[in-house]
C-alpha cells in the first residue's frame with residue numbers, strides 16, 4: 001500500500017503538532033511542497049547547492065496554509081464559529097479558504113490600497129467578510145487584536161502560536177528531503193512569523209536527530225520596510241513586495257533570536273534588487289513567484305556581490321505564487337507581443353521562421 005500523496009500538514013506531522021483527539025483533521029492538501037534544485041542562480045552565486053522550497057505550491061498559493069490549517073482546526077476545537085485576521089493578502093486568502101472548507105465565517109482586515117489583485121480575488125471567492133481599513137497593515141493588526149478581546153472570534157494572525165507550529169513543518173520537510181538541515185536558509189521577513197517558525201522547526205529537528213546541524217538564518221526585509229534592520233519601527237512602509245510591507249513586525253523579538261542563535265543575519269534589499277531577482281527566477285529558473293518571495297534570492301545575490309556569501313548548501317524559501325500579483329508582472333516585465341493576421345504567412349512572419 002502506498003501512502004496517499006499530500007496527506008496534509010495535520011496528518012503528516014501530527015507527532016510534532018499540538019493536536020488532541022478532538023482536533024478536527026481538516027486539510028486542503030497543504031504541505032509536502034517541492035524542493036527544487038536551482039539550474040542557473042546556483043551557478044551565478046558559485047554555491048555548492050541551492051534549492052528552492054516552493055511554498056507557492058500550497059492550496060492557496062502561499063506558505064500561510066501550513067499555519068492556517070492548524071490555527072483553524074484548533075479554533076474549531078475550542079468552539080469558535082468565526083476567525084479574524086489582519087492581512088497584506090495571503091493570510092486572508094488562506095483564512096478564507098479554510099473557513100469556507102469548515103463552514104465557519106472569516107473576516108479580514110486589509111490595509112487600504114496595494115493588496116495584490118489575486119489575493120483579494122481569493123478572499124472574495126471564498127466568501128470572506130472584507131474590511132478595508134483606512135490605514136496600514138500595522139493599524140489593521142492592532143485593531144484585530146482589540147476586536148478579539150471582546151468577541152468570541154479566533155485571531156489567526158501569526159501572533160497565534162498555532163500558526164507558528166504549522167509553519168515550522170516546512171523545516172521538517174527540508175530536513176527530510178535533504179536528509180539533513182542545509183547550511184543556510186534564505187527567507188523574506190515581513191511580520192517575522194515565518195523566520196520564527198522555521199528556526200523553531202530546525203531547532204526541533206536537531207534535537208530529534210533529524211538533522212546534524214542548525215542552518216544560519218538569512219532573513220531579508222525590503223529596504224522601504226526594514227524595521228528590524230534599522231532597529232526601529234517604520235511609520236509608513238513602502239515596497240513593491242506587498243507581502244512584506246510591514247513596519248512593526250509582531251514577531252520582531254523571535255526573529256532577532258533566530259538570527260542571533262543561528263549566527264545568521266537580517267538585511268535589507270531594495271525594490272530594484274527584488275525585481276531583478278523576481279525576473280531572474282522566472283526567466284532563468286522557470287519559477288514565477290510574487291515579489292516578496294524574490295527577496296530571499298535578492299538577498300543571496302546581494303551577499304554574494306559583497307563577498308559575504310558563505311558556500312555550502314542553501315535553501316531559499318519561495319513563499320508565494322507570482323499569479324497573486326498580475327499587476328506587478330505586467331508593470332515590471334518588458335511585454336513583447338507581436339500581432340499577426342490569422343494566416344500561416346502572417347504567423348510565420350511574426351515568428352521569424
Ligand SMILES: *Cc1c(COP(=O)(O)O)cnc(C)c1O
Nearest residue numbers: 090190191192193194243319320
Ligand atoms: C506572509 C508572507 C511573507 C512574510 O512572512 P512573515 O511571516 O510575515 O515574515 C513573505 N512572503 C509571502 C508571499 C507572504 O505571504
